[in-house]
Amino acid sequence: MSCSGYWVYILLCENNTYYTGYTNNLEKRYLCHVDGTGSKYTRSFKPVKIAQAWEIHEGKRKAMQVERYIKKLSRSDKDKIITEPKLLDLQVI
Structure with missing residues (x-):
């Protein structure tokens, strides 16, 4: 799932909450979250899976x-x- 652009993603965490983030390397970032080095939140509540991800071609901003x-x-x-x-594509992207 890596690409030349950016990804916005939603993770489903073990406590049934969502964590939202962005990255230019989805696979690497997900592994950081799983390893506990991605964010304070996912260090406490490990991700279960990538619930959804959108590729953004318009850059980091x-x-x-x-x-x-x-x-x-x-x-x-x-x-x-x-x-x-x-639905997100129609609203935002």
Whole structure:
């Protein structure tokens, strides 16, 4: 899942919460989260899987904007974009 652009991703954590982030190397970043070196949050609540990820071709700034947008969503809205990823594409990307 690595690419020349950026990824915005949602992880499902062991406590059934979501963690949202962005990176330019999804595989490497996910392994950091699993190893406990990705963030303080995922050090405490290990990720179970990548729930969803979106490739962002417009650069780091756009990836950060999308990440910020997702973080502000309610749990039910996050569930919707995980189930139907194109909903985020229509709203933000």
